[in-house]
């Protein structure tokens with residue numbers, strides 16, 4: 001059996017407005033991970049790109065946690081790990097870097113230890129580490145996913161829209177951990193706000209399934225998390241409005257932020273520039289990247 005494997009995992013944008021902790025889309029931005037299982041003790045780590053000099057080479061690393069989960073469940077005897085990463089997904093920005101890291105570790109270790117686990121089982125394991133399924137599901141499966149937790153199990157729907165669209169991700173220079181962005185959320189919400197989100201989420205999935213993209217504008221509205229996170233992201237309201245004024249189909253916070261996302265079928269560059277400009281007016285440096293839907297999810301490279 002080989003003791004080294006390389007996998008590629010997409011970044012993901014979660015929530016998509018109202019679908020908090022449920023909706024996610026795999027995006028064409030990727031991390032590559034090469035995992036080697038060794039006989040010598042210890043963890044060796046090389047990182048190129050995002051997170052270089054910052055990602056820890058110890059048990060606190062989520063890739064290590066994911067790999068060890070598979071090794072423990074399969075009774076594998078490897079003593080040490082070598083991890084080589086080439087990362088394009090920015091850390092703690094709302095594009096699913098932690099989900100990509102977890103999924104990369106699980107998929108690579110599963111492949112090296114004899115493929116004991118199905119994609120569904122890997123999804124259960126990834127959700128147990130990440131805490132919510134909305135990023136890890138599209139990272140594993142590609143496409144658009146709706147995931148729910150039922151009695152500790154993940155149930156999901158995965159689909160591709162019948163028409164193409166672009167996603168303009170505007171990535172500010174500062175980071176915001178998902179943990180910090182979840183701390184500001186309330187324990188309870190007013191009943192009308194819950195109704196507001198139920199109707200928008202239903203409309204969002206309907207619009208994406210049928211290709212009725214003009215419905216995205218109202219379907220991306222949210223009252224469950226974005227208003228509470230807005231104070232953490234200077235200029236958020238203006239940046240989202242700038243996207244719509246520049247012709248976006250709709251705009252929303254990406255995951256827990258601070259990245260902001262516009263959906264577009266044309267003028268993607270103009271939309272990106274307008275959003276960056278609105279961040280700049282709020283003294284935040286930012287860049288934009290035009291993404292499409294990744295259809296494959298995590299893949300084995302070699």
Ligand SMILES: Nc1ncnc2c1ncn2[C@@H]1O[C@H](COP(=O)(O)OP(=O)(O)O)[C@@H](O)[C@H]1O
Nearest residue numbers: 055062091092093094095096097098101177178
């Ligand atoms: N390639 C990676 N290897 C190890 N840990 C990573 C990697 N990418 C992200 N992480 C961990 O995930 C954290 C960011 O996760 P999170 O706050 O959920 O933001 P997001 O998933 O939106 O990027 C990082 O601070 C780091 O601890």
Ligand SMILES: N[C@@H](CCOP(=O)(O)O)C(=O)O
Nearest residue numbers: 014021094095096178255256
């Ligand atoms: N539903 C989660 C999604 C977090 O996504 P991330 O890409 O920011 O990790 C949340 O909104 O907290």
